[in-house]
Amino acid sequence: MKTSSAVLLFTTALLCAGAAAVASPSLQIDLAAPGKAISRDLVGVFFEDLNYAADGGLYAELIQNRSFEYTASAQADWGPFTGWKLVQNGGGVGQLGLGDYRPLHPNNPHYLMLNVLTAGEGVGVANSGFDQIPVKQGAAYEVTFWAYQAFMGAKWGGPGPRIDQATPMPVTVRLEGRDGRVLAQARLEIAGRAWTKHTVTLTPSASEPEARFVLLAHEAGGVALDMVSLFPKDTFKGRANGLRRDLAQAIADLQPKFMRFPGGCLVHGSGPRDFYNWKDSVGPLEQRRDKRNLWGYYQTHGLGYFEFFQFCEDIGAKPLPVVSAGVCCQHAGDSPGRGQEGLPLDEMPAYIQDILDLVEWANGPADSKWGAVRAAAGHPELFGLKYLGVGNEDAITPAFRERFKMIFDALKAKHPEIVVVGTSGPFHSGEDFDNGWALVRELGVPMDDEHYYVPPQWFWDNLSRYDSYGRAGAQVYVGEYAAHDQDKKRSTLRTALAEAAGLTGFERNGDVVRFASYAPLLARRGHTQWHPDLIYFDATSVYPTINYHVQRLFGCNAGDTALPAALSGTAPGQRLTCSAVRDSVSGDVIVKVVNGEDRACTIAVALAGAPAGQRRLVATVLAGADADLVNEDGQPPAVQPVTEESAVGACFERVFPANSLTILRLR
Numbered sequence: 001m002k003t004s005s006a007v008l009l010f011t012t013a014l015l016c017a018g019a020a021a022v023a024s025p026s027l028q029i030d031l032a033a034p035g036k037a038i039s040r041d042l043v044g045v046f047f048e049d050l051n052y053a054a055d056g057g058l059y060a061e062l063i064q065n066r067s068f069e070y071t072a073s074a075q076a077d078w079g080p081f082t083g084w085k086l087v088q089n090g091g092g093v094g095q096l097g098l099g100d101y102r103p104l105h106p107n108n109p110h111y112l113m114l115n116v117l118t119a120g121e122g123v124g125v126a127n128s129g130f131d132q133i134p135v136k137q138g139a140a141y142e143v144t145f146w147a148y149q150a151f152m153g154a155k156w157g158g159p160g161p162r163i164d165q166a167t168p169m170p171v172t173v174r175l176e177g178r179d180g181r182v183l184a185q186a187r188l189e190i191a192g193r194a195w196t197k198h199t200v201t202l203t204p205s206a207s208e209p210e211a212r213f214v215l216l217a218h219e220a221g222g223v224a225l226d227m228v229s230l231f232p233k234d235t236f237k238g239r240a241n242g243l244r245r246d247l248a249q250a251i252a253d254l255q256p257k258f259m260r261f262p263g264g265c266l267v268h269g270s271g272p273r274d275f276y277n278w279k280d281s282v283g284p285l286e287q288r289r290d291k292r293n294l295w296g297y298y299q300t301h302g303l304g305y306f307e308f309f310q311f312c313e314d315i316g317a318k319p320l321p322v323v324s325a326g327v328c329c330q331h332a333g334d335s336p337g338r339g340q341e342g343l344p345l346d347e348m349p350a351y352i353q354d355i356l357d358l359v360e361w362a363n364g365p366a367d368s369k370w371g372a373v374r375a376a377a378g379h380p381e382l383f384g385l386k387y388l389g390v391g392n393e394d395a396i397t398p399a400f401r402e403r404f405k406m407i408f409d410a411l412k413a414k415h416p417e418i419v420v421v422g423t424s425g426p427f428h429s430g431e432d433f434d435n436g437w438a439l440v441r442e443l444g445v446p447m448d449d450e451h452y453y454v455p456p457q458w459f460w461d462n463l464s465r466y467d468s469y470g471r472a473g474a475q476v477y478v479g480e481y482a483a484h485d486q487d488k489k490r491s492t493l494r495t496a497l498a499e500a501a502g503l504t505g506f507e508r509n510g511d512v513v514r515f516a517s518y519a520p521l522l523a524r525r526g527h528t529q530w531h532p533d534l535i536y537f538d539a540t541s542v543y544p545t546i547n548y549h550v551q552r553l554f555g556c557n558a559g560d561t562a563l564p565a566a567l568s569g570t571a572p573g574q575r576l577t578c579s580a581v582r583d584s585v586s587g588d589v590i591v592k593v594v595n596g597e598d599r600a601c602t603i604a605v606a607l608a609g610a611p612a613g614q615r616r617l618v619a620t621v622l623a624g625a626d627a628d629l630v631n632e633d634g635q636p637p638a639v640q641p642v643t644e645e646s647a648v649g650a651c652f653e654r655v656f657p658a659n660s661l662t663i664l665r666l667r
């Protein structure tokens, strides 16, 4: 290694003899070298439903608590009517009741009983969504709800049964502005005792960031209501039950090569029977189970496995679902630190079958039991699942080992084509890290998931972390990482550059580091539970961080061959690093240079083995004078990438600004 670098340095010194200035440091890239094959899929995303990332976030549903399933198990003051208000217009009098004896589906046990004592100008319910419901003039919003006519007798204090079943209950659904102005409305009728789905489109006459949805009944009597939904038609790729366009686009713009989901800690849950169950997240919406998630709020599963896989397909990312290894989170619920609990062993066969069924759901033919569920949802083609995470930064206890091995063995026997990703604790080193890796090696697990949230300097001090990893064993997935500044709540340029430095190390070692994903991905303002995050948002806007730009620059400048790149003449401890790759698709050579110092650095760059003459250089620079800079919500970005084009010869000098990431794309 050392010898070839020295030869390269000597050669480039000759190559650059006569260059205008003798600069220090210098960077020599050997374009003639065969290089080493690396992962094309290095940069991806990790989606977890925390910080209201799914419901109230990426999932475009605008109604909160649409199926009346909230309970105090998520938050002490929550209940079935959280998010809902009784509306009594123009002398109307009514009550809200909770039904559970004629459920729409066993997975969806509760529903609203609306008891109208005096109709007045309408009695009903209003919902203001997740903080607010933004609507746009002229855009289409689909209202759906399930209902039947309920007979609200004396026990409800009602006027008595509405005897005449032949007379339907007239109802209005509308969007109202803050001032009560009606922006759109439609009339429907609820008839009969069978649950029936109603659908109508509302098109607001004006834009309103804080609208509310209202459903009003217009005669005395009762109706039962469930799955009351307001959904924009303008979703990402126009998908029904789809994703918020701006947020999904922000993720797509990263050009992620894979997506890990649905967590994180959310996967293994707060107790041994609280795992995320993928089966609760597929099939008709009204049959999906609402669930309190580990992060203390409700997930409808409306953004479920079908939607995750479809999104992956839409953005060209490989799906990487994660399942619990049969143990719950060691820190979750009321457990005391390492209070991990395992699923009782006699329940493991059924749990393992669920995991095998997941593979069949994704990859099985449309006439297989679970492939048919996928096909019924509109996707007879196979999803092509290849990677499956088992476990999430679990404590590597005997309970974990036993259950992980059971799952791994079953997958290996039934689906040897699936690449299982193991886990090695929440830190970059230590007991669980060592034991997790030891287990992966012992069982021959093909990939292992490492997590680290560390100070920025850690990345600079560990640039060569993966240089010494064995190439013969498991590959590495850096499933969660981020630089946390002293003030953890800020995504500064310093943290972004530290992550960029880390990424150069991943890329240089892309023959063993297969995947890497920053964490967490999304956070809604006002509901942010973890700092920092990659993309912040509110009801109407998306706020990418500087760190987002780093991920995007690496995602959009991937290569498949790492080229030898020797940086010399740096001062001890100088925060300066690089990687160089070739992209066989475009033929471009892409050099990434990170300068983490507060001063600019001039580097003499030499392209050894390059044909004579000029070549086009597209340089993209992400830089700021102060490493503490932050891109503030709603403000012009303090730091954003700037691209310029020029032509360079085989040797050139370039100034790399203070606190910068520079992408040099050589054509």
Ligand code: AHR
Residues within 6 Å of the ligand: 048, 263, 264, 265, 266, 392, 393, 426, 480, 519, 520, 530
């Ligand atoms: O990314 C946030 C959390 O960090 C994840 O849920 C967990 O895996 C890790 O501890």
